[in-house]
Amino acid sequence: MWNESEMTTENSTISNAITRILSEHEQLFSRIQLENLDDVVQSLHDANRIFLIGAGRTGFMIKAAAMRLMHLGYTVYVVGETNTPAISNGDLLLAASGSGTTGSIVKAAETARKSGAAVISFSTNQDAPLAQLAQHSVIIPAAGKQEFHTSISAQYAGSLFEQSFLILFDGLVHFLWKKSKTSPEELWTRHANME
Amino acid sequence: MWNESEMTTENSTISNAITRILSEHEQLFSRIQLENLDDVVQSLHDANRIFLIGAGRTGFMIKAAAMRLMHLGYTVYVVGETNTPAISNGDLLLAASGSGTTGSIVKAAETARKSGAAVISFSTNQDAPLAQLAQHSVIIPAAGKQEFHTSISAQYAGSLFEQSFLILFDGLVHFLWKKSKTSPEELWTRHANME
């Protein structure tokens, strides 16, 4: 548990701050029901095309996830980028929002559902609109970005959620990669070669 | 011809500035050899996938071009965006640079050629490295963005090139669209529906 006296010590150096962050992840991942990710694996397999959406820092993590899915050979589009077409029947939307209430993301999830696409959400809160809209919701019980004085994380705003989404998704990517039995050299041929 | 006394008048109001801009386009397009665009039409048709690259404001015009090609049903990727894979044999790179010397774009064109992809360049200068690298080069004889005191354009930096690339490409798009005999309603189904 995090209290004022511990804060003094733990924030006194960057090293202590990082130790604290890694410890938050150890505790957080012990509380995530990772078997729910089996639904994600199945949905990725079944999808015609995969669309991804997130805002702010979560949006950057979503892009990191999208890029790895592309490396693995999936057809992916990030909402808001130039070549992203309309989502439609048979597609899948992966939507991440710590609070599960970000307006543009909830609206996108509604559009996806109306268009016949499946929706998987990643958020901190099962009761939020985004999780309620999704066929499958992955709950990461990190603090929300406006829950400022919580014992779950000492970090500012949604940092723990953003970091843990990246690690969770990269764990999923690792699993998918090993399951595919492809060599890293094979995946490498898909990496952007013009930047 | 543009001189100081004319500048005084033509810049005195926004209306005069716009009249001047439209007049620059009338003169510019009379000097572009549009039959060279037939090669672009053929290359777009032959390409497996189409990659597009541009920097700064030209980069925004390239994205506008890419989005319309997507609406028309082409498979397009903008260099630097999340889902852009490696370019390879059978692909096409459309590269725009007013000067034809922008380092990152010349380098991308070299990579494209080495990978077996075709390259079409859009620039102001046939002698520039980018035009020399390209199989087909479309020359838009607007002022380059560091040719500050030229009679071709009174506008700042590469504005005339950027505007004329947009109009030129939208002319090409219009031609491709009419040739395809598809209704606007059909194209509309491809428009992003989650923003």
Place this chain on the structure above:
Amino acid sequence: MWNESEMTTENSTISNAITRILSEHEQLFSRIQLENLDDVVQSLHDANRIFLIGAGRTGFMIKAAAMRLMHLGYTVYVVGETNTPAISNGDLLLAASGSGTTGSIVKAAETARKSGAAVISFSTNQDAPLAQLAQHSVIIPAAGKQEFHTSISAQYAGSLFEQSFLILFDGLVHFLWKKSKTSPEELWTRHANME
């Protein structure tokens, strides 16, 4: 006026398509009340910071506008980019949407107004929510992007609006630049030097 028999001729070549586009602009700009841009000039001058927003191809034109305002020395932020802070009292939002109904843009304009910021809109329709929300609305009477069978433009979707916003704003930029009496070389020192 545009009709089927004319279309046959005018679309038969790319050259005819471009001639058609330039002619659409001549007609369009004769119908824009450019004196309304005086309010834009004043608002830009009065603003603490300038925020810009647009979606799709209009969003790319907004970015082109933002980049030139930066070159001129204004403090600008594009909504959705990494370093964009909260808009607040004394700031100005420039919001462009052909239809004036794009959800995310109308919502941003509402937020801007509630935050005490000024809003200037660019759209085709004075009756649309965006124009109604704005203190000053610039009407570009181009066809909206879902007005498919109109006599104003033969082009697909919002192309005429997007092109004309670029030309209009660059006309404004030209006016502001000349008024500032700065040399192009001075402006050039602000151009991004790391891409």
Place this chain on the structure above:
Amino acid sequence: MWNESEMTTENSTISNAITRILSEHEQLFSRIQLENLDDVVQSLHDANRIFLIGAGRTGFMIKAAAMRLMHLGYTVYVVGETNTPAISNGDLLLAASGSGTTGSIVKAAETARKSGAAVISFSTNQDAPLAQLAQHSVIIPAAGKQEFHTSISAQYAGSLFEQSFLILFDGLVHFLWKKSKTSPEELWTRHANME
């Protein structure tokens, strides 16, 4: 140490993959010389403006870092975004590249140095051109993205570097935040309010 027999077990489930990732971070951070970050703290404090650059997934982590620095009140620009001006004397460039050899990033660092700006690099390799160019180089001894068969990480390509850069920088952010003695509510007023 990671070997084939362990791989079989550790990759059999997503849960095992995440356990593996967290364990890689525990080991990695025990090998980073975090006292070097004191130079980063000082450089951030001294800088006029802070520019950040990264490519691919590292670029997304750089954007996450930039956004938090903005929340903390620093003046930040991401290379390649619309409002990014020229870097100049008194500015600071934070450049991240796992390999330390990415062409566009090395070139940006050279430009920064020539312009009189300071450069801090984040990479896996002290001998790489990027680290050599930088006044201060932070070494994260993760595997490089083309070091495919290493014992440091079982993950694909640069994933460990990308994740650890995020955690490292967020540790730095946490330290800067606590040192500034500002409340989370104060920081929150800077969060983008139009998305």
